[in-house]
Structures are given as structure tokens and as C-alpha cells.
Amino acid sequence: MFLISLTLLAQGIGAQSADLNQRILKVWDFKNTEERTRISMTRVDRLFLEAHPGIRLEHIGFFDQEYIPALKAALLAGSGPDVLWIHHGSEFNEYSSYLTPLESYQDEDFPDIRIESLDVCRSREGRLMALPLTYQGMGWYYNKQIFSEAGLDPENPPTDWKDFLRVCEVLKSKGITPIATGNNRPLTTEFIRRSLISAFFEDDEIKRFYHKGWGSQTDRFRVIIEFIKELRDKDYFDPQGIFRSYFGYGADSFGSGGSAMMLGLISDTLNWKQFSDSLGKENIGYFPNLNHPGMSRPGAQLLQPAGIMVAINKDSENKEDAFAYIKHLFSQESQNILVSELGMMIPMKNLSLPEEEYPVLKEIKKALNLPALDPELFVPSVKVGDLQYRLDDLLINTKEISVNDYIQKMARELLFY
Incomplete structure (x- = not known):
């Protein structure tokens, strides 16, 4: 049953091209089992592929309870994805040793991410091991x-x-x-x-x-x-x-x-x-x-401060492509899709939310004053x-x-x- 669900949940983006010269980039997450998320993330992925024609993307979504066992097995076997999504807290604490440190990219490429959200993406030694796609x-x-x-x-x-x-x-x-x-x-x-x-x-x-x-x-x-x-x-x-x-x-x-x-x-x-x-x-x-x-x-x-984190597998052979994909997730065009279609709270300093259109956001904004x-x-x-x-x-x-x-x-x- 697991193999069947895994096959069905793989996005067909990569399958549209059979160019053997393309580099394969593997992305795993725990959200693309939800139809509305899958539709929006497919749009985000297509924009990335348009800008990176040399890459073939294999984006696989797992059901929540399947994700961590599958990820753990793949990481231990050295066959995990290039880019992975992970929850903050216990998952990040346990699997940060499998991730590529990102501190060298921080200031140059992500100047607008909230500092408090970056801070919880650090290992116990203070190294930046992931980036915060959402706060939650x-x-x-x-x-x-x-x-x-x-x-x-x-x-x-x-x-x-x-x-x-x-x-x-x-x-x-x-x-x-x-x-x-x-x-x-x-x-x-x-x-x-x-x-x-x-x-x-x-x-x-x-x-x-x-x-x-x-x-x-x-x-x-x-x-x-x-x-x-x-x-x-x-x-x-x-x-x-x-x-x-x-x-x-x-x-x-x-x-x-x-x-x-x-x-x-x-x-x-x-x-x-x-x-x-x-x-x-x-x-x-x-x-x-x-x-x-x-x-x-x-x-x-x-x-x-970080709900969903995105990270790069330390064993990835495509770290530059993986970083380009993560950077794309924080682009303005991706933000527009993720906020307007999914209501994601991306931890950017100047994130714009439609408070006038959605009155409940004013109550949430007020609540955030007592975190x-x-x-x-x-x-x-x-x-x-x-x-x-x-x-x-x-x-x-x-x-x-x-x-x-x-x-x-x-x-x-x-x-x-």
C-alpha cells in the first residue's frame, strides 16, 4: 500500500520531459497529499522549471504518518531527497545532522527573512541547517x-x-x-x-x-x-x-x-x-x-517562528540546484501563490496579508501581539x-x-x- 500511495502522489512534472541530459532534483514533503496544496505547489514548481530548463523535478508528497519513517529510512540508506520539508521541534532536532549547513547563504540571499524564524532553524551548535517556509x-x-x-x-x-x-x-x-x-x-x-x-x-x-x-x-x-x-x-x-x-x-x-x-x-x-x-x-x-x-x-x-522548514540533504549531489529551488520558494512570485491560494504565513519582514478582504486576519494580528x-x-x-x-x-x-x-x-x- 505504501508503494502504491507513493507512486500516485508523485507529481508528474518531471515525467513530462525524457531528456536524459537533465539533472534530476528530488523534493519530498508532507503536504502534497492535500489537493489544494498540490495544485498550488505544482504552479510554483512549474515556474521554477521554466527558469531552470536543465532540471527535471521529482516532487513527491507523503501522507503525514508515512513521511518521517520513509525519510528516516532514505536518509540512513543515503538515498534521500535533495530537498526535504521538515517540521520544527522534535523532527528538526532529531534530523538536523542529516542536513547541509546554510549559514553561508543567509545574508546574501535571504535578507528579508525574520531573524527570530531563522534562529529556530539553527542546530544546538548554532549552525543554520534549514530555512523557515512558514511561521505557524x-x-x-x-x-x-x-x-x-x-x-x-x-x-x-x-x-x-x-x-x-x-x-x-x-x-x-x-x-x-x-x-x-x-x-x-x-x-x-x-x-x-x-x-x-x-x-x-x-x-x-x-x-x-x-x-x-x-x-x-x-x-x-x-x-x-x-x-x-x-x-x-x-x-x-x-x-x-x-x-x-x-x-x-x-x-x-x-x-x-x-x-x-x-x-x-x-x-x-x-x-x-x-x-x-x-x-x-x-x-x-x-x-x-x-x-x-x-x-x-x-x-x-x-x-x-518556523512551522515548516525546508532543507538540503547533506548527501545530495545536487546542492546548487537544491539551493536554487529553495531560493525560488521565497521569490515574490512564489510568495504570491502560497499566500493568496493557501494562506501561508511566510516569515518575511514585509509580508502583505489581505486584512481588508479577510476580517479574521485582524483578530489574528491582534493575537500575535501576545506570543x-x-x-x-x-x-x-x-x-x-x-x-x-x-x-x-x-x-x-x-x-x-x-x-x-x-x-x-x-x-x-x-x-x-
């Missing part, structure tokens, strides 16, 4: 029309912790699904957990959150986990979405008006553009987080990320363990990090 964050989108129909104020979202639970109960009592979810993998609950950690803990605490399991043993973390479990136990999450995809079922549920709220993203998918285009630009509201008395920064906006670090930046390894998925699955999805079990297992596993 998570926040609550809500359907103003559904709020109005339920007798709720569409201009005053439930940012207070207790009010949020009250609004969920009002929506449920009227036969409305409060929260769109896709929890296979457990992304809805992971995103809620990360967002709340960013508000409950100060930045210096977030940086050491995973060290020896410190953060998972705090009372504040228990409050977060009990809150997520309460949302599940009271069926405020869409029960039909618990064992289905966040990027598939969850997005479709909220985007079609099947639920009132969703913890979505601010860039590239499940974002301001996608939801505004599907539900009406005046019908989408946004708030970044909840307010709770125990929080260090109530209502903070979780922010990843907080994403704890994912400091997850020490992919194994720890998988541990959180497994425990979320047992606590939230299948309800096989208790909150106490969850916290004890987390703390025990993290003692070695």
Missing part, C-alpha cells in the same frame, strides 16, 4: 452564524475557561457539535495541550518543560489534562471525529458548518483563508487561547512526541487509562531526557 500557530476559530443561531454573542467568543465550558454545553443542548475534532493521530488534543502549556507556563519554564519530566509533574499540567478529558467525557468533541483524521474529518466538519468551533492553524492549512472561503468571510471569528486564573499569560497566542513559545520546539526527540500521541490515545480516544496513569507514565518515560 494555533488558535480557536468559531462560526459566528452558528453562535447567533444558538443565541450566543457572535462578537464575544468564550475566552474565559468557565464560559468556554458553558458555551459548549449550550451548543450541545441545541444539538450543535461544539468542537470539530480529528484525533487519529491525536492532533486535536495535542494542539489543545500545547496551546494551554504556552499560556500556563513562562517561556523559561517551557524550555525546560520536558527535562526529567519536570513539566508533566506540575499541578498546572494536571489542570490541562483534566480539562481535555472533560471535553471528551462531555462529548464536546465531535464523537465521530475521535478516530478520524484532523486534517480530513476535522477540517471538513468545521469547514462545512457541522460544528461551532475548531482549534485550527494560522498558516497553510485549516486556517483563516480556508475557513473564510468555505463559510463566508464575515462568519469566521478567532481567539488564540483561554483565560484561567492559574495561567502566567492568559490568552497567549502559541507561536512557532508564547510552542513547547514542541523543545521536545527532545520524535520518540517523546510519539509517547504523547500514545498516551493521548489511551486517555482521550479509547479511555483506557486515568489522568493519574497518564501523568505517571509521562513522568516516568521522561526521566531519561
Whole structure:
């Protein structure tokens, strides 16, 4: 099945030319499984090929859960792609040793990338190992029309912790699904957990959150986990979405008006553009987080200075072509496509966003004035990320363990990090 999906997801750009003198450039990512992304990235790729006729591009997209195992196997075998996409945090921390350092290109070729976004693309030794294609964050989108129909104020979202639970109960009592979810993998609950950690803990605490399991043993973390479990136990999450995809079922549920709220993203998918285009630009509201008395920064906006990173395989024999391709991604013509068609937040100093056309962007812009670090930046390894998925699955999805079990297992596993 894996080989079949891989074949079907390869873009046909390279296949259009059989010139054996062309240099083959291989690009792998985890986004081209989404039709809307694939259409836009194909346009970006064609513009690159028009300017580089000596290159044949093989651009392959993987399903999210297939990507890292396939990438790891290819890198270990020395047969990986020339250009690869990678998430910030645990993936970058684990695979940066397979990447080509880029610091010599920084000032000359990318003067307009935000410094804070470049900084998180550095190895522990301070070497620039990737470039930030997007910045990213998570926040609550809500359907103003559904709020109005339920007798709720569409201009005053439930940012207070207790009010949020009250609004969920009002929506449920009227036969409305409060929260769109896709929890296979457990992304809805992971995103809620990360967002709340960013508000409950100060930045210096977030940086050491995973060290020896410190953060998972705090009372504040228990409050977060009990809150997520309460949302599940009271069926405020869409029960039909618990064992289905966040990027598939969850997005479709909220985007079609099947639920009132969703913890979505601010860039590239499940974002301001996608939801505004599907539900009406005046019908989408946004708030970044909840307010709770125990929080260090109530209502903070979780922010990843780099969401998607692009990098060059250190074993690539086509490093110059690979760099030319990455540079093309940051060109003005590529930016125009990625922003206008996908709603990508590219970390350029002068990025222009259509705030007048999409009113929700004004709320997002306001939220970005109170940024907080994403704890994912400091997850020490992919194994720890998988541990959180497994425990979320047992606590939230299948309800096989208790909150106490969850916290004890987390703390025990993290003692070695």
C-alpha cells in the first residue's frame, strides 16, 4: 500500500520531459497529499522549471504518518531527497545532522527573512541547517452564524475557561457539535495541550518543560489534562471525529458548518483563508487561547517562528540546484501563490496579508501581539512526541487509562531526557 500511495502522489512534472541530459532534483514533503496544496505547489514548481530548463523535478508528497519513517529510512540508506520539508521541534532536532549547513547563504540571499524564524532553524551548535517556509500557530476559530443561531454573542467568543465550558454545553443542548475534532493521530488534543502549556507556563519554564519530566509533574499540567478529558467525557468533541483524521474529518466538519468551533492553524492549512472561503468571510471569528486564573499569560497566542522548514540533504549531489529551488520558494512570485491560494504565513519582514478582504486576519494580528513559545520546539526527540500521541490515545480516544496513569507514565518515560 505504501508503494502504491507513493507512486500516485508523485507529481508528474518531471515525467513530462525524457531528456536524459537533465539533472534530476528530488523534493519530498508532507503536504502534497492535500489537493489544494498540490495544485498550488505544482504552479510554483512549474515556474521554477521554466527558469531552470536543465532540471527535471521529482516532487513527491507523503501522507503525514508515512513521511518521517520513509525519510528516516532514505536518509540512513543515503538515498534521500535533495530537498526535504521538515517540521520544527522534535523532527528538526532529531534530523538536523542529516542536513547541509546554510549559514553561508543567509545574508546574501535571504535578507528579508525574520531573524527570530531563522534562529529556530539553527542546530544546538548554532549552525543554520534549514530555512523557515512558514511561521505557524494555533488558535480557536468559531462560526459566528452558528453562535447567533444558538443565541450566543457572535462578537464575544468564550475566552474565559468557565464560559468556554458553558458555551459548549449550550451548543450541545441545541444539538450543535461544539468542537470539530480529528484525533487519529491525536492532533486535536495535542494542539489543545500545547496551546494551554504556552499560556500556563513562562517561556523559561517551557524550555525546560520536558527535562526529567519536570513539566508533566506540575499541578498546572494536571489542570490541562483534566480539562481535555472533560471535553471528551462531555462529548464536546465531535464523537465521530475521535478516530478520524484532523486534517480530513476535522477540517471538513468545521469547514462545512457541522460544528461551532475548531482549534485550527494560522498558516497553510485549516486556517483563516480556508475557513473564510468555505463559510463566508464575515462568519469566521478567532481567539488564540483561554483565560484561567492559574495561567502566567492568559490568552497567549502559541507561536512557532518556523512551522515548516525546508532543507538540503547533506548527501545530495545536487546542492546548487537544491539551493536554487529553495531560493525560488521565497521569490515574490512564489510568495504570491502560497499566500493568496493557501494562506501561508511566510516569515518575511514585509509580508502583505489581505486584512481588508479577510476580517479574521485582524483578530489574528491582534493575537500575535501576545506570543508564547510552542513547547514542541523543545521536545527532545520524535520518540517523546510519539509517547504523547500514545498516551493521548489511551486517555482521550479509547479511555483506557486515568489522568493519574497518564501523568505517571509521562513522568516516568521522561526521566531519561
